[in-house]
Amino acid sequence: MRERVPFYPSHNKPKQRGRGCSRVSCATPFIKMTLPAAVMWAQRKNMIYITICVEDCKDAVVTIEPSKVFFKGTGGTEHKLYENTLELFEDIDAENSRKVVRDRNIEVMLMKKESGPFWPHLLKQKIKQHWLKVDFSKWKDEDDDSDVEGEDFQQMMQQMGSLNPGAGDEGFGRPPRVNATMHRVIQWSFPAFLHRVALLDLSTQPLIILFF
DSSP states (O other), X not given: OOOOOOOOOTTTOOXXXXXXXXXXXXXXXXXXXXXXOEEEEEEOSSEEEEEEEOTTOEEEEEEEOSSEEEEEEEETTTTEEEEXXXXXXXXXXXXXXXXXXXXXXXXXEEEESSOOSOOSOSBSSOOOOTTXXXXXXXXXXXXXXXXOHHHHHHHHHHHXXXXXXXXXXXXXXXXXXXXXXXXXXXXXXXHHHHHHHHHOOTTTSOGGGGGO
């Protein structure tokens, strides 16, 4: 004999439990995903040059250690969160390495412990990463006779501008724009001022002319 199934009106039907969950228990906390930033690198016999390609990076964290470089920051047109950990091929001199945050990128100069042969690759593990590329604009071949370490180092330092010590985060950030502008004004105006002074005949010209 068939078992009779009780009939309930829709408004009196018992609520089913055990299926699904409440809004509070099902809520998933928002986690901002991190992406690897594009990185370019070049090298010399005595140093490694790294460029992290993140524009207008906010709250950038760059940590240089003997065996690795860590970067984390938010930037780009979409304000995405980027994070990279570079396990280096060999240990470097972290104390004398440098870093600087610019409007268009982050530049890092790693000093090798000893000047010697070129590294075959940047990372410790020989694995091709889609975000890592060679910076051909700064690259020089190992057997390039024009590569003089002292002159090349000074040129790199001038290109990178005012660099901060890599061992700590004190003074970390962008170079002061006002100071840089004033430096350019003084650099160009002072020689012109001296040139005018040399052309003046102080015996016949008023002293106030020196300032025009």
